[in-house]
Amino acid sequence: MTGTNVRTEAEESGPSGYAAARLRLLTEGTRSGPPRRTALAGLTDDWLSGMFTTVAGPLRGVSLVAVGGYGRGELSPRSDLDLLLLHDDADGAAVAALADRLWYPVWDLGLALDHSVRTPAEARRTAADDLKVQLGLLDARHLAGDPGLTAGLRTAVLADWRNQAPKRLPELQELCADRAERQGELQYLLEPDLKEARGGLRDATALRAVAASWLADAPREGLADARRRLLDVRDALHLATGRATDRLALQEQDQVAAELGLLDADTLLRQVYEAARVIAYAGDVTWREVGRVLRSRSVRPRLRAMLGGGKPAPERSPLAEGVVEQDGEVVLARAARPDRDPVLPLRAAAAAAQAGLPLSLHAVRRLAATVRPLPAPWPAEAREQLVTLLGSGRPTVEVWEALEAEGLITRLLPDWERVRCRPQRNAVHLWTVDRHLIETAVRASELTRRVGRPDLLLVAALLHDIGKGWPGDHSAAGEIIARDVASRIGFDRADVTVVASLVRHHLLLVETATRRDLDDPVTVRAVAEAVGTQSTLELLHALTEADALATGPAAWSSWRGSLVADLVRRVSAVLAGEIPEAPAPDAAPTAEQERLALEAHRTGGPVLTLRAQAEPPVPDGPADPPGPDTPDAQRPEPLGVELLIAVPDQPGVLPSVAGVLALHRLTVRTAELRALDLPHTVDEGSVLLLDWRVAAEYGSLPQASRLRADLVRALDGSLDIAGRLAERDAAYPRRRGVVAPPARVSVAPAASRHATVIEVRAQDAPGLLFRIGRALEDAKVRVRSAHASTLGANAVDAFYVTAPDGPPLPSEEAAAVARRLEETLRG
Incomplete structure (x- = not known):
C-alpha cells in the first residue's frame, strides 16, 4: 500500500484507521530510517489535521501546532506527540472543549502526548521562563487551523530567541553540561542513553538552536549523518522493545543490531560511538565559538572607545614554527605552508597541548586538506613532536580528538582505525579502546620522571592495546603492530625491540603479582627472563601503573600497586644477579x-x-603522613x-x-x-x-x-x-541481565616448580569461591596457596595445588582437575 493510500485510509477511518495504517507502516520492511519517520509524521499530520477540521467546526482564531521532535518530523515508533493548541484569546470554554476532543482520541490509542493550550503571548511568556519550552517552540510546525496564527508565533519566538541569545545560550550550555554530568558520555557508555547522554540527540538539537540564534554555527560536516544514525538506532530500539525507551540496554543490543542489518552488537555500538563523537566534537567547537563571540561583543565597544573607533586587529602570539595563538585557540601562522611541511600537524598539536589550548577547527581542516604524508621512517622532529604531544598530560585528549575528528590520526597511524571507537565489553573499563590508549598516555606522562626513557614509555602507552580488534591474544598481535609502528616513526632497532616487548608484556607484572606466589623463585625468574633488563623493567612498571589507572577504579589500588612494587623489587634483584631460592626476608x-x-x-x-x-x-x-597536597x-x-x-x-x-x-x-x-x-x-x-x-x-x-x-x-x-x-x-x-561469558579454567604451564597453578576466570557471584574450593577438595588436591581478586564483575583467581603427599600434579591429572572444575562452574 502506498503512503498516499495509507494517509487516505487514516483520514477516512478516524482513530482506528490511523492505528491500522500506523501499524502497517511500522511493520513493513520496505521503509526504514528517514523515509519511515517522514511517512509516520505525515500520516500523523493527516490524522490530526483531519480530526481538527472535524471537531473545530466554526471556531476561528485557533491552530494546532506540532513542536519539539514532532515539529521536526522526527517521529520514532514510540515517540511522544508534542502538540500546542494555539488560540487568539477566543471563547475559553469552546477552546477547552476543542482540546478535550483532540487529546482524548490520542490517549485512547495509547499514544504518549505532551500538550498545552496557550495564546501566542502566553506561549512567549512561558518560553521566556522555561528554556526547554523555548527550544520546543523553535521547531514549531503548523498542522491545522489558522496558519497566520502559527506563523506569527514562529516569527515572534525566533525573534525573541535571537534577541535574547547572549543570555539564553549560556543557559543552554549549562543545561547541556548538567545533563552530561548526570548521563555521562554516549561515546563511551556500554548502555548509553541515545537522547540524554553527551553527544546524543538532545545535544544535536541544542546545536540546531545555536544555529537559529545566528550568533554562531556548528560544524556541519557529518553532523546530519550522525543525527540520522542515532535516530535510526532509536527507531530500531523502539521496535525491538515495544517501549518508548532511549536507553540501549545490553540485553537488547543484538536485537537492535539485527533490526538494522548490522553484523553484531559491537558493530552497532561502534556506529553509535562514532555518531556521538561527531556530535560531541561539534558541540565543543560550537560552544567555544559562542564564548568567543560573547567575549568579543563585551570587549569591542570598550576597545573602540579607547582607540577612537575602528576594528582592532586580533593579537597573534607565536607558539612554534608555523603555529600561533589567536583568540584563545591555536591556529596556523599566515606564512605556514602545510603542503610543504608534513610535520606541521604534529607540531601544531604538540604546541596546542603544551599551551593547554584547543586547536582551531579551521586550522585542523586546512591541515587535513593540504598536508603531505610523512616519509617512512619519520624524521626525528616528527617523532619528537609526537612524544611531546603524548607527554602533555590532560590537554592531550582534546587535541588528539580534534586531529581524529578530521582523519589525521589514521593518516599518521593507519593501525589506529581498528581500535577507533571500539567498545570494551568489560565493566572494569571506562573507555573505548582508542580513548583508553590516550588516557594511558596521559597517566604515563605523570610517571615520566621515574624512567630513563620517557619517550619509549609514552609510545608504548599509546600502543599497548593496539592489538585489540585483531584475532587472538591482543598482546601478541600488538607486539607485531608496535614493532612496525615504532620502526615507521623512526626509532632504532634497539628501541623498537623495547617498545615491542613492553606491549607484549604490558599485563605481565599485574597478572603475576595478583595471581602468582611471589615467594616461589620460579615466578620471579620467569618474569626476569621475559623482561630482560633493568631499564625495561623500570619502563614496564610505569606502563603497568599507567594502564591500570587509565582503565578504571576497579583495576588499580594502592594495595595492588604494592604487590606490583614487591614483584618489581624481587625481579630487579634477580636481574642484578641475586637469585633467591627461598622466600625474601620480608615474606615472614x-x-x-x-x-x-x-x-x-x-x-x-x-x-x-x-x-x-x-x-x-x-x-x-620515604613514607610521609598524607597531607593536603598528597596526590589522591x-x-x-x-x-x-x-x-x-x-x-x-x-x-x-x-x-x-x-x-x-x-x-x-x-x-x-x-x-x-x-x-x-x-x-x-x-x-x-x-x-x-x-x-x-x-x-x-x-x-x-x-x-x-x-x-x-x-x-x-x-x-x-x-x-x-x-x-x-x-x-x-x-x-x-537474583535478577539476570546479560548472560555472562562461561567460566574458563586453565593450567598455567611452568608457573611453579613446587605446585601446579590452576587459573580460574569467571563471573563473580556469591558463593563462587565456595564452589571452587569444594570442587578442588572433591578432586583430592591440596591447596597450597590461593590468590583471588575481583575486577568489576569478573573474578580472576589462581590456586597453587599439589597432590595430597606434596608434589605437583602430573600434567594429565592437572588438566583433568581443570576440566572438572570448569564443568562445575558452568553447570
Whole structure:
C-alpha cells in the first residue's frame, strides 16, 4: 500500500484507521530510517489535521501546532506527540472543549502526548521562563487551523530567541553540561542513553538552536549523518522493545543490531560511538565559538572607545614554527605552508597541548586538506613532536580528538582505525579502546620522571592495546603492530625491540603479582627472563601503573600497586644477579599473623580478627603522613575490612571459609591463602593463614564471634553451607541481565616448580569461591596457596595445588582437575 493510500485510509477511518495504517507502516520492511519517520509524521499530520477540521467546526482564531521532535518530523515508533493548541484569546470554554476532543482520541490509542493550550503571548511568556519550552517552540510546525496564527508565533519566538541569545545560550550550555554530568558520555557508555547522554540527540538539537540564534554555527560536516544514525538506532530500539525507551540496554543490543542489518552488537555500538563523537566534537567547537563571540561583543565597544573607533586587529602570539595563538585557540601562522611541511600537524598539536589550548577547527581542516604524508621512517622532529604531544598530560585528549575528528590520526597511524571507537565489553573499563590508549598516555606522562626513557614509555602507552580488534591474544598481535609502528616513526632497532616487548608484556607484572606466589623463585625468574633488563623493567612498571589507572577504579589500588612494587623489587634483584631460592626476608609473617597462628595451633580451632582496613600507599621513597597536597593515588584507600584467619592445616578450609562469608553476605575483593610453618619452639605442624579483604554486600558487618562460630561448624561438618546457600538463592533469586561469558579454567604451564597453578576466570557471584574450593577438595588436591581478586564483575583467581603427599600434579591429572572444575562452574 502506498503512503498516499495509507494517509487516505487514516483520514477516512478516524482513530482506528490511523492505528491500522500506523501499524502497517511500522511493520513493513520496505521503509526504514528517514523515509519511515517522514511517512509516520505525515500520516500523523493527516490524522490530526483531519480530526481538527472535524471537531473545530466554526471556531476561528485557533491552530494546532506540532513542536519539539514532532515539529521536526522526527517521529520514532514510540515517540511522544508534542502538540500546542494555539488560540487568539477566543471563547475559553469552546477552546477547552476543542482540546478535550483532540487529546482524548490520542490517549485512547495509547499514544504518549505532551500538550498545552496557550495564546501566542502566553506561549512567549512561558518560553521566556522555561528554556526547554523555548527550544520546543523553535521547531514549531503548523498542522491545522489558522496558519497566520502559527506563523506569527514562529516569527515572534525566533525573534525573541535571537534577541535574547547572549543570555539564553549560556543557559543552554549549562543545561547541556548538567545533563552530561548526570548521563555521562554516549561515546563511551556500554548502555548509553541515545537522547540524554553527551553527544546524543538532545545535544544535536541544542546545536540546531545555536544555529537559529545566528550568533554562531556548528560544524556541519557529518553532523546530519550522525543525527540520522542515532535516530535510526532509536527507531530500531523502539521496535525491538515495544517501549518508548532511549536507553540501549545490553540485553537488547543484538536485537537492535539485527533490526538494522548490522553484523553484531559491537558493530552497532561502534556506529553509535562514532555518531556521538561527531556530535560531541561539534558541540565543543560550537560552544567555544559562542564564548568567543560573547567575549568579543563585551570587549569591542570598550576597545573602540579607547582607540577612537575602528576594528582592532586580533593579537597573534607565536607558539612554534608555523603555529600561533589567536583568540584563545591555536591556529596556523599566515606564512605556514602545510603542503610543504608534513610535520606541521604534529607540531601544531604538540604546541596546542603544551599551551593547554584547543586547536582551531579551521586550522585542523586546512591541515587535513593540504598536508603531505610523512616519509617512512619519520624524521626525528616528527617523532619528537609526537612524544611531546603524548607527554602533555590532560590537554592531550582534546587535541588528539580534534586531529581524529578530521582523519589525521589514521593518516599518521593507519593501525589506529581498528581500535577507533571500539567498545570494551568489560565493566572494569571506562573507555573505548582508542580513548583508553590516550588516557594511558596521559597517566604515563605523570610517571615520566621515574624512567630513563620517557619517550619509549609514552609510545608504548599509546600502543599497548593496539592489538585489540585483531584475532587472538591482543598482546601478541600488538607486539607485531608496535614493532612496525615504532620502526615507521623512526626509532632504532634497539628501541623498537623495547617498545615491542613492553606491549607484549604490558599485563605481565599485574597478572603475576595478583595471581602468582611471589615467594616461589620460579615466578620471579620467569618474569626476569621475559623482561630482560633493568631499564625495561623500570619502563614496564610505569606502563603497568599507567594502564591500570587509565582503565578504571576497579583495576588499580594502592594495595595492588604494592604487590606490583614487591614483584618489581624481587625481579630487579634477580636481574642484578641475586637469585633467591627461598622466600625474601620480608615474606615472614607479621607479628599479628604469627600470634594468630600460634593461638590456632594451641587451641586446635580457627582464630580470626575482623577490622576496618585502609590500604597502605604504594611505597615510593620515604613514607610521609598524607597531607593536603598528597596526590589522591598515594592516599590510603578504604577497602572494606581485613579478615585475618588462622586455622590448623586440615582439609576443607578454603570452601568452609568462603562458604561462611557467602552466608553472611560478605563480598570477597581479594583473598590470599598460604601454609605457614610454625617456629621450632612449638610442636611441629603447620597452620593455614588466610588474609582476605571483604565488604558487606549490604547492611552492616557481622560480628567476628558469629563468623568464628559458623566457621567451627563448617569445619566439623555440622553446618550445611551448600544447602543454606541453595535455600537463600531459591527464596531470593537474583535478577539476570546479560548472560555472562562461561567460566574458563586453565593450567598455567611452568608457573611453579613446587605446585601446579590452576587459573580460574569467571563471573563473580556469591558463593563462587565456595564452589571452587569444594570442587578442588572433591578432586583430592591440596591447596597450597590461593590468590583471588575481583575486577568489576569478573573474578580472576589462581590456586597453587599439589597432590595430597606434596608434589605437583602430573600434567594429565592437572588438566583433568581443570576440566572438572570448569564443568562445575558452568553447570
